[in-house]
Amino acid sequence: MNKNMYFVLFTLALILALVRPCCSCCSTASPRSSSTKLTGIFVFGDSTVDNGNNNFIKSEFKSDYLPYGVDFPLGPFSTKRFTNGENPADRIGGLLGLPVIPTFTDPQTKGSRVLRGVNYASAGSGILDVTGSNKGVISLNQQITNFVEVTIPMLKAQQKCEGNTNLVEQYLFLISTGSNDFLDTFFNGGSNIGLLQYFSNNLTSSLATQLNRLYNAGARKFAFINIGPLGCAPMTRASMPKRKCNETLSYAAYYFNTQLLVMLNSIQPRLSGFRYMVVNFFQIGLEFIQIPSSGGFNDVSNSCCEVSLESNGALCKQGGNLCKNRRTTLFFDGLHPNEALYSILATRAYNSTDPTEVSPFNLHRLSTI
Numbered sequence: 001m002n003k004n005m006y007f008v009l010f011t012l013a014l015i016l017a018l019v020r021p022c023c024s025c026c027s028t029a030s031p032r033s034s035s036t037k038l039t040g041i042f043v044f045g046d047s048t049v050d051n052g053n054n055n056f057i058k059s060e061f062k063s064d065y066l067p068y069g070v071d072f073p074l075g076p077f078s079t080k081r082f083t084n085g086e087n088p089a090d091r092i093g094g095l096l097g098l099p100v101i102p103t104f105t106d107p108q109t110k111g112s113r114v115l116r117g118v119n120y121a122s123a124g125s126g127i128l129d130v131t132g133s134n135k136g137v138i139s140l141n142q143q144i145t146n147f148v149e150v151t152i153p154m155l156k157a158q159q160k161c162e163g164n165t166n167l168v169e170q171y172l173f174l175i176s177t178g179s180n181d182f183l184d185t186f187f188n189g190g191s192n193i194g195l196l197q198y199f200s201n202n203l204t205s206s207l208a209t210q211l212n213r214l215y216n217a218g219a220r221k222f223a224f225i226n227i228g229p230l231g232c233a234p235m236t237r238a239s240m241p242k243r244k245c246n247e248t249l250s251y252a253a254y255y256f257n258t259q260l261l262v263m264l265n266s267i268q269p270r271l272s273g274f275r276y277m278v279v280n281f282f283q284i285g286l287e288f289i290q291i292p293s294s295g296g297f298n299d300v301s302n303s304c305c306e307v308s309l310e311s312n313g314a315l316c317k318q319g320g321n322l323c324k325n326r327r328t329t330l331f332f333d334g335l336h337p338n339e340a341l342y343s344i345l346a347t348r349a350y351n352s353t354d355p356t357e358v359s360p361f362n363l364h365r366l367s368t369i
Contacts, residue, residue, distance in 0.1 A: 036367040038172050038265050040117035041093055041101055044175035045125030046226060047336060049089040052080030054123050056105035059136035061123040065318045069307050071326060071339055082123060084332045085339030088225055089119060089174055091346030097369060098182035104146055114154045117171060120146055126181035127203050142175055145209055161302040162227040168218040178203060182252050193248055200256045204263040205244050213313050215271050222276040223363055226260060227253040235313045235334035243301055257282050261359060277366045279349035288330060293343060297330045304329040304338060
């Protein structure tokens, strides 16, 4: 063997000895679409985006029966969503080219099923731990704990990651919460509207802390669905003279929504890489309540399904009657809109350029950052 061959073998051996596998590198999932940088979506919040978490726990708030899901695209069966078909999380996921996101409490949500995201939302929950605590719901804080302590280790195992690699910076964190803090905690407890500023500040302060927890776990891209016009839901109209909207309740939602934007603007400079958008559910919903024909609706004050007395008119009665035209009735039950409004909401969140509908930009732009 000549000297040149000895030199080549020595050099090769030296390179192999020096090179070590990168223990912090991992085979992260790639984006589903060339038009987005997002890998998947994690969903947190309440019944507006819940896809069945309460059905695997002892909770008073469940939608595991017809007529819920009667118009779901895959067939007329209960989808465990609080509407007749898809909810905003489903629609947003579809616009981003993502598959149906699995339910956290479903025992089958493990392994490779978590790679495109997980839904943690729990109907009846709120920003505050006390909201819905006596009704068997999963609080927002616990939802975040489930993400940090259960899902992230699963992602690390699936993507063969070690060290401090940020696994989730290219996932969207969709949050829809706050309405039950007013319905179940603030007004249900007899609080005076004069305490609204204090209560809303408490909510936004608590939410900021929760967002910091997600940020510290690697979250960077956030989408928020703000609170809709609560006072105009059929359940709240029922207690008002001539079934008019409860303006006090709607104002509380409006005030919180303004404070939400203030809070997000204030924390962004302190969190490097933090990006967010808010879709204005309040404004979009109010548009159709005031001018129903603009969205193809003709009934904006009644629920499509027959509601149950046990839920105080909030939820559908199992096996109850349905309205003839579900597409044109804005609300499906006493609190939740039908799929048609949710579809409009998701579409505008994704591509609207109207600053009264999305702030500071739309979801499509957020997905490409």
